[in-house]
Amino acid sequence: MxxxxxxxxxxxQHIAEEPYxxxxxxxxxxxxxxxxxxxxxxxxxxxxxxxTRFVEYMAWRLKRPLVTVACHDDLTSSDLVGRYLIIGGQxxxxxxxLVAAVRSGAICYLDEIxxxxxxxxxxxxxxxxxxxxxxxxxRGEVVHAPDDFMLVVSYNPGYQSVLKELKQSTRQRFVAxxxxxxxxxxxxxxxxxxxxxxxxIATNLVKFAAMTRNLKGNxxxxxxxxxxxxxxxxxxxxxxxxxxxxxxxxxxxxxxxxDTLAAVLELSSSLF
Amino acid sequence: MNDFETILRQLERWLEVEFSMKDVSGxxxxxxxxxxxxxxxxxxxxQRLSAAHVQIATLFASQAPDLTRxxxxxxxxxxxxxxxxxxxxxxxxAAVNILREVDRFVxxxxxxxxxxxxxDVRGILLTFARGLSGRHLLLxxxxxxxxxxxxxxxxxxxxxxxxxEDNFILCKALVAMLWAQGHFGTMRVLFEGFLADYPDQDxxxxxxxxxxxxxxxxxxxxxxxGLFREMKRLADEKLPTIWQVYAEFLSSASASSHDSLALLxxxxxxxxxxxxxxxxxxxxxAVVARMDRxxxxxxxxxxxxxxxxxxxxxxxxxxxxxxxxxxxxxxxxLVLDDMPVAPPDNVKxxxxxxxxxxxxxxxxxxxxxxxxxYDPDLYRxxxxxxxxxxxxxxxxxxxxxxxxxDFGRASYRKNWCVMREKDVPFVHDDxxxxxxARYAPLVRQIKRTFEGMRDEDRLLKRQSxxxxxxxxxxxxxxxxxxxxxxxxxLLYARLYRAERNIAVAFLVDMSGSTKGWVxxxxxEALVLMSEALEALGDRYAIYGFSGMTRKKCELFRIKxxxxxxxxxxxARISGIRPQDYTRMGFAIRHMTRLLQETxxxxxxxxxxxxxxxxxxxxxxxxxxxxxxTRQALIEARRAGIHPFGITIDRQGRxxxxxxxxxxxxxxxxxxxxxxxxxxxxxxxxxx
Ligand SMILES: Nc1ncnc2c1ncn2[C@@H]1O[C@H](COP(=O)(O)OP(=O)(O)OP(=O)(O)O)[C@@H](O)[C@H]1O
Ligand SMILES: [Mg+2]
Numbered sequence: 023m024x025x026x027x028x029x030x031x032x033x034x035q036h037i038a039e040e041p042y043x044x045x046x047x048x049x050x051x052x053x054x055x056x057x058x059x060x061x062x063x064x065x066x067x068x069x070x071x072x073x074t075r076f077v078e079y080m081a082w083r084l085k086r087p088l089v090t091v092a093c094h095d096d097l098t099s100s101d102l103v104g105r106y107l108i109i110g111g112q113x114x115x116x117x118x119x120l121v122a123a124v125r126s127g128a129i130c131y132l133d134e135i136x137x138x139x140x141x142x143x144x145x146x147x148x149x150x151x152x153x154x155x156x157x158x159x160x161r162g163e164v165v166h167a168p169d170d171f172m173l174v175v176s177y178n179p180g181y182q183s184v185l186k187e188l189k190q191s192t193r194q195r196f197v198a199x200x201x202x203x204x205x206x207x208x209x210x211x212x213x214x215x216x217x218x219x220x221x222x223i224a225t226n227l228v229k230f231a232a233m234t235r236n237l238k239g240n241x242x243x244x245x246x247x248x249x250x251x252x253x254x255x256x257x258x259x260x261x262x263x264x265x266x267x268x269x270x271x272x273x274x275x276x277x278x279x280x281d282t283l284a285a286v287l288e289l290s291s292s293l294f
Numbered sequence: 295m296n297d298f299e300t301i302l303r304q305l306e307r308w309l310e311v312e313f314s315m316k317d318v319s320g321x322x323x324x325x326x327x328x329x330x331x332x333x334x335x336x337x338x339x340x341q342r343l344s345a346a347h348v349q350i351a352t353l354f355a356s357q358a359p360d361l362t363r364x365x366x367x368x369x370x371x372x373x374x375x376x377x378x379x380x381x382x383x384x385x386x387x388a389a390v391n392i393l394r395e396v397d398r399f400v401x402x403x404x405x406x407x408x409x410x411x412x413x414d415v416r417g418i419l420l421t422f423a424r425g426l427s428g429r430h431l432l433l434x435x436x437x438x439x440x441x442x443x444x445x446x447x448x449x450x451x452x453x454x455x456x457x458x459e460d461n462f463i464l465c466k467a468l469v470a471m472l473w474a475q476g477h478f479g480t481m482r483v484l485f486e487g488f489l490a491d492y493p494d495q496d497x498x499x500x501x502x503x504x505x506x507x508x509x510x511x512x513x514x515x516x517x518x519x520g521l522f523r524e525m526k527r528l529a530d531e532k533l534p535t536i537w538q539v540y541a542e543f544l545s546s547a548s549a550s551s552h553d554s555l556a557l558l559x560x561x562x563x564x565x566x567x568x569x570x571x572x573x574x575x576x577x578x579x580a581v582v583a584r585m586d587r588x589x590x591x592x593x594x595x596x597x598x599x600x601x602x603x604x605x606x607x608x609x610x611x612x613x614x615x616x617x618x619x620x621x622x623x624x625x626x627x628l629v630l631d632d633m634p635v636a637p638p639d640n641v642k643x644x645x646x647x648x649x650x651x652x653x654x655x656x657x658x659x660x661x662x663x664x665x666x667x668y669d670p671d672l673y674r675x676x677x678x679x680x681x682x683x684x685x686x687x688x689x690x691x692x693x694x695x696x697x698x699x700d701f702g703r704a705s706y707r708k709n710w711c712v713m714r715e716k717d718v719p720f721v722h723d724d725x726x727x728x729x730x731a732r733y734a735p736l737v738r739q740i741k742r743t744f745e746g747m748r749d750e751d752r753l754l755k756r757q758s759x760x761x762x763x764x765x766x767x768x769x770x771x772x773x774x775x776x777x778x779x780x781x782x783x784l785l786y787a788r789l790y791r792a793e794r795n796i797a798v799a800f801l802v803d804m805s806g807s808t809k810g811w812v813x814x815x816x817x818e819a820l821v822l823m824s825e826a827l828e829a830l831g832d833r834y835a836i837y838g839f840s841g842m843t844r845k846k847c848e849l850f851r852i853k854x855x856x857x858x859x860x861x862x863x864x865a866r867i868s869g870i871r872p873q874d875y876t877r878m879g880f881a882i883r884h885m886t887r888l889l890q891e892t893x894x895x896x897x898x899x900x901x902x903x904x905x906x907x908x909x910x911x912x913x914x915x916x917x918x919x920x921x922x923t924r925q926a927l928i929e930a931r932r933a934g935i936h937p938f939g940i941t942i943d944r945q946g947r948x949x950x951x952x953x954x955x956x957x958x959x960x961x962x963x964x965x966x967x968x969x970x971x972x973x974x975x976x977x978x979x980x981x
Contacts (some may be wrong), residue, residue, distance in 0.1 A: 105761050106763050108785050236424055237425050240421070240424050281421070288418065288422050289422060290520075291521070292521035293520055294519070
């Protein structure tokens with residue numbers, strides 16, 4: 023590239039207010055230990071169980087800025103690393119979110135890492151082992167990650183296709199932490215706090231969730247996540263009946279199959 | 295008002311009394327006392343029926359006066375009409391039988407209009423029950439509702455309530471009560487056994503059940519208040535005073551089965567109130583048998599586990615159960631001689647079932663079974679399990695085994711289908727060429743359309759964004775600026791990655807019913823489709839399927855994914871011949887596997903069939919075959935495959951939406967139009 027090379031990078035933001043996160047076991051201590059030893063982390067667990075919220079909370083707690091990238095199947099390494107732009111007749115290099123995070127010593131959270139294209143892994147690997155470097159090929163630049171940079175990726179082992187399994191060479195670079203739905207009381211507390219419903223309703227929503235989780239593999243691919251319970255709670259707070267809220271926020275979100283949906287709705291109407 | 299005399303004379307004429315010498319004055323008297331509109335109704339029908347047969351008319355007239363008092367007029371008409379139909383089709387005796395059994399007719403009629411047929415709601419109820427319990431429960435038919443904790447038994451038709459809606463609520467209530475028996479400890483007491491203390495055991499069980507029903511009702515009121523509101527509507531019971539006291543006592547949140555037991559002795563002195571409509575039966579022996587079976591099975595599995603862990607057989611046989619906290623989740627872990635073992639799935643299931651029964655695993659359950667300790671009959675379910683009967687006796691070399699979905703049991707039959715891949719024998723003739731010649735204009739058009747859809751990697755220049763800079767455009771733009779004109783913003787180059795990256799598998803019906811036109815149409819369609827796909831560049835495979843019972847499930851290779859389209863494939867297409875029956879689930883499962891092994895961004899499975907799935911002489915017919923096929927398609931969808939059905943079946947399209955989902959199938963009315971349509975269908979599917 024012969025054009026003059028100006029560099030543009032975003033400054034990742036700190037999280038100003040403490041995000042509400044209810045710890046369920048030792049995950050906070052584990053994360054802090056990994057951070058201290060500059061180890062990347064892999065968060066495993068079903069959808070909507072609080073992984074994203076946890077990372078936000080940890081970023082706040084460790085006073086680090088947070089960069090989140092939701093991976094999808096069109097995400098290329100350029101989307102992570104950066105690309106040239108032309109601004110006012112000049113070529114300018116624009117850092118991608120990953121590079122921006124590395125430069126500023128942020129926590130970089132790659133959500134649903136397996137969804138990304140395979141070539142992105144090549145970028146992540148040297149960053150996730152003890153080299154802690156990131157190569158920007160197009161610029162011929164190697165960025166060394168400062169000590170306070172941390173890479174966190176998430177991965178849902180539950181329902182992905184054989185082609186989307188995380189390769190051993192990738193997963194073995196990370197400290198893994200398994201997430202699951204919190205126990206009933208904790209979860210009811212979360213739903214209450216996040217949606218503003220009274221405790222009785224939150225408790226019933228959690229009971230309903232347990233019933234749908236019973237059906238995992240028996241008609242449902244996944245049970246209702248904490249996220250869906252929060253959604254249902256918010257609809258109830260907005261004035262919907264619990265039955266209607268459970269149908270729109272939970273039932274319809276879980277399945278399209280008419281029989282299964284009917285049964286799931288029977289379960290929720292039995293509870294309320 | 296018709297007076298007695300007029301009625302009598304009319305009846306005598308219509309019922310031909312002069313020949314039969316029958317005295318119809320009694321009937322006339324019964325009719326005479328009715329209101330006029332009922333009299334007219336009966337007389338009109340009697341006259342009409344006499345035209346069919348005097349005996350029919352007589353039977354009607356003699357019963358009608360009583361019926362008009364208790365049964366809706368329309369129902370009486372339906373009953374009469376049915377007897378007339380029967381007379382037309384099957385003669386006098388059939389008609390007479392229907393007229394004699396009016397009450398049966400009324401009952402059946404009610405069941406038809408208001409009753410819930412278990413088979414119709416089986417899926418919903420099972421899902422409901424499994425959601426409540428977290429157990430892999432089964433559902434089966436029995437006279438009354440009861441459970442052994444493994445299978446829920448319900449009547450084939452539930453019709454006690456007036457209308458269908460209430461009967462469905464009753465079904466749910468029964469399921470909930472059965473769930474409650476396990477969840478709130480009734481079953482545990484049954485297992486412990488208490489009846490021996492009572493001289494009249496049957497009576498004691500009835501009373502115990504009545505008391506427990508009161509307690510479980512209250513449990514449901516607390517746990518499932520929504521359902522309980524509806525249950526109360528079905529039965530608002532009035533209890534005798536002393537039973538009201540019992541009910542109150544047993545309704546407290548802390549009441550347990552043992553409180554019912556404590557009341558049992560005293561309650562036996564009183565008269566028992568009749569059961570409520572959703573009361574279920576208790577079968578202690580069945581519960582005990584099931585629990586014993588599980589205990590035996592667990593201990594046998596544990597001994598297998600111990601054997602695989604220990605070198606010397608004389609070591610400890612006592613397992614311990616520990617909870618293992620990792621991350622945020624707790625896992626059950628078995629420990630033997632300080633060695634932790636993760637329990638295999640079947641053991642885990644047993645453990646959780648026992649856990650649900652007892653709230654813990656009694657230590658004696660965790661002792662690995664010693665040699666000869668259990669007779670195999672003990673732990674095998676009393677009804678024989680076809681899987682087990684079959685396993686070990688049947689070896690299949692070179693075959694792949696696939697499960698099959700049994701909708702009755704609502705679970706898979708494992709390793710049920712014995713599948714083999716075979717090659718279609720070559721027929722080297724000019725079938726393909728003739729087809730191409732016959733459809734020459736169409737082929738040209740298809741090729742043109744499909745070539746247009748083909749995408750190669752192209753560098754798109756002069757874009758508003760992209761990963762590269764379009765240097766040519768940039769140079770131009772810079773010189774534009776120097777020349778004083780405005781600069782273009784289209785300065786990027788973008789790699790257009792519109793590789794279609796599609797793999798499609800065609801699964802073609804080779805069952806016997808395709809003989810003739812359908813087979814020809816399928817073969818022609820495959821020739822045209824292959825031409826189209828060659829033009830398009832999508833990867834494709836073609837397989838045919840047929841089967842004769844689950845042990846002979848055959849998939850015929852016509853073209854593999856990695857095989858080029860050439861004379862061999864053409865000769866195999868030409869060689870496709872009708873075989874046996876349409877067992878479909880295994881074929882879909884196998885194609886799903888093949889598609890999964892192919893690296894593509896989009897994977898499509900197109901089935902071409904001539905009717906509903908069916909197999910010879912086993913139960914792969916009707917609902918069973920459809921349910922299995924549907925399940926196989928669900929599995930395919932879960933594996934990220936897009937199934938699509940093309941069916942040449944003019945009669946039954948009702949089952950198609952259930953199989954493929956709305957908008958994921960087409961019905962072709964004329965077999966001969968299949969070749970013309972198939973390419974267009976594929977185009978629409980993939981643009
Ligand atoms: N432990 C928790 N503390 C506080 N809120 C929680 C917790 N767990 C779940 N939630 C709630 O559930 C919602 C979903 O959580 P989150 O977005 O973190 O899920 P996730 O695990 O990242 O899901 P996905 O894998 O789909 O991205 C949050 O917005 C929050 O309301
Ligand atoms: Mg998330």
